[in-house]
Amino acid sequence: MARLGVPPGLRRALTFWRRSIQARVVASTLLLSAAVISGVGWFLLSSTKDGLLEHRVDAVLAEAEASTEEARNRLEAASGTEVNASRQQRELADQIIARGDTRGFSVVLGVPAREGARLSDGGPEYTTDLDLVSVPETLQQHFDQVAPTAWTYTTIRTRTDAGDVVAEPGIVVGSQIILPSDGNTYTFYFLFPLDEEQETLGLVTRALFTAAAALLILVAGITWLVARQVVTPIRMARQVAERLASGRLQERLRVTGEDDLARLATSFNQMASNLQRQIRQLEELSRVQRRFVSDVSHELRTPLTTVRMAGDVLHDARASFDPVTARAAELLQVELDRFEVLLADLLEISRFDAGAAVLEADDVNLVDVAHRVVDATRALADQRGVRVVVESPGHPCLAEADVRRVERIIRNLITNAIDHADTGLGEEIKVLLGSDDHAAAIAVRDYGVGLAPGESAMVFNRFWRADPARARTSGGTGLGLSIALEDTHLHGGWLQAWGRPGQGAQFRLTLPRRAGDPLRHSPLPLVPVDADDPVPEKTR
Structure with a gap:
């Protein structure tokens, strides 16, 4: 009868899991291998990611420094010739933005540095289609006053021609310059996308996942083959042991090679041979014993009959004997009765031992x-x-x-x-x-x-x-x-x-109640109800 609530497929799977050492070895090896591979993969990905970002940070800092230095040089060359601050600011921004378009980064030229000044207040010059929220608030706070160059990670948001917003990871670098026309300090924000590093990291991730899957499959196959080499002889030994238990004492394991499993098979065969010899000796001894009991019981009946006849004569004539002799005749009669019962019991036991009881x-x-x-x-x-x-x-x-x-x-x-x-x-x-x-x-x-x-x-x-x-x-x-x-x-x-x-x-x-039916319980308790100890003794 199927167990309630457990589908047959799951029940077969659980049975297979309990009975198969090979499956458990493969599963445990796969789990351990997956844990090790996951740890190694995570370390490799982290190292690759850190290396890519570190290299990219160095590159963007150099690029931002070069762009800022170029802007300073142009401002120094134009010093004293331009008195219109707005036009000088716009021309400077256009030059840096044009440079960013050719080199793949976006530029934002902020308002003069002062406490609480933000890009959202209006007035900045920036790359077309760039969303100003791409510059983090924390970085803008850093440049409320004159400060050295700083950078941070951000999400660069741009608008497409269709009006959609595209977000991608990036690095934003802030650097300040002084505009000669008005003497104010302005902050340049350079936004560098990390799309190439992201693609590289994705490629490495896919390669690692592919290699991990292939390695796990390879480990599973190798483990299955190795476990099979070990488990197969054990299964053969189990089958031979079951045949030995069923009475086929001539069954033996096939021995091939000289390794530990071959030596185990040799030892198993020697054990089986010794058991076979001892079982046959016991069977022969039991057969001789049963035959002896049966023969003795039968052979004793004839002299017992004679002794019984003589004992009956003596017992019937005991009244004419002296008291000692009369008592001896009575004891002889009692012991003869007990001897007859003993012979009958021995004959019954011999029939049970011979399997002849019906x-x-x-x-x-x-x-x-x-x-x-x-x-x-x-x-x-x-x-x-x-x-x-x-x-x-x-x-x-x-x-x-x-x-x-x-x-x-x-x-x-x-x-x-x-x-x-x-x-x-x-x-x-x-x-x-x-x-x-x-x-x-x-x-x-x-x-x-x-x-x-x-x-x-x-x-x-x-x-x-x-x-x-x-x-x-x-x-x-x-x-x-x-x-x-x-x-x-x-x-x-x-x-x-x-x-x-x-x-x-x-x-x-x-x-x-019906002959041949199996017993599962008894209508009467084994332990009496008037017993002081309710715990039953081990029964037979």
Whole structure:
């Protein structure tokens, strides 16, 4: 089912990103390379821009100084011959403006220097189509009084024949001269456009962007190829490992070359060979062990039958024996019964180990099975002085199961609870049942010795005992819970245990309502409602 709110394309991309080391290596390399290239490009552009502007400033200052010096020379040559200040000012401005037209810059001849005098007040001579706002206010303030040559950056605005205003970056240089006819100081403003530098900077910028894009593509390609050389053997190792995990133990990696990856492949193949050899040894040992258990169990039946016949004769005639011999005959009968149960359990375990156990599923009511098992174990419960109580939900708890195996599981759980009941407390053993649309469950709660932390994961091991000092009053063999767990797995169910020292234990069996359906929850809680610690033990 698709995740809500995530488009399929994005989900596939995210999956590819999570699973592909090659893609992440390429992406991280590209990001780092882009950061480095951006830093280097910014430095180069800044250096180029500063160099171009510095060279241009030197050139415009020299040009402004030359134009001002030429104006001074003309004024000195005409000194004393011209007394009309307006005409002398206009002629001087026309000469400088003409020079600017030929050399590509604009000129503004301002009003006499005085506090607050501005070009916008009227009276200046300037290049045709030039907007006087191109001269910054700060520069005009600088020349309110007699001051040395100064310059600043500005935006040169001119008007076209169509009446449009064109703005371009530029440099404005201010220089003062004294007009001999009236003795006033006038300021020349020389405005030099930076269009050539702007074009040069744009060309350099485009070249850097093109080179950066080409370099990133080249880095991506190189990184992809290098990462592929490293990732491909890893992918092959993953595929071979998956085949080994599926049971194809003969799979090996192909070794080419003598580099680190080739040595890794060699080591991997050696590991696979060792694992294959050890697994085959374990399989052979397991096969021999299963065969041994099966053969011994079968072979012991014949002498056990003979011993049983002799034991029955002795047990029947024990009334004629002396007390010691009569007691020996009774103990022999009890141990023979336990020996027969042990042989039956060993045969059942060998069938599970050999994979020969077969499930005969039918509709089973766990309530009926629980009452039947409680009635069968009542004598043992009375002997231990405990009472077993069935708490049914008031409706059938149905499941598709093998009734013989389910009855054996419940009997093992109840006899185990009776075996570990604390008779001094006078507590009763509770058998709880529950079901829903997907699962049916039965739980056996006792108040006996309990389980220490971690023991709930060991209680189903073969021949394991929670209290080694406690006698098996029920005649158990130590295989009951192991067989119960195997029976549960055969049904596709859960058999779980909870316990705390001093609080007793609870075992819970959960079966699917329909055979083969997966289990996702249980109708009964694993931790009893009367437990002091609500945190469940790790279950099996």
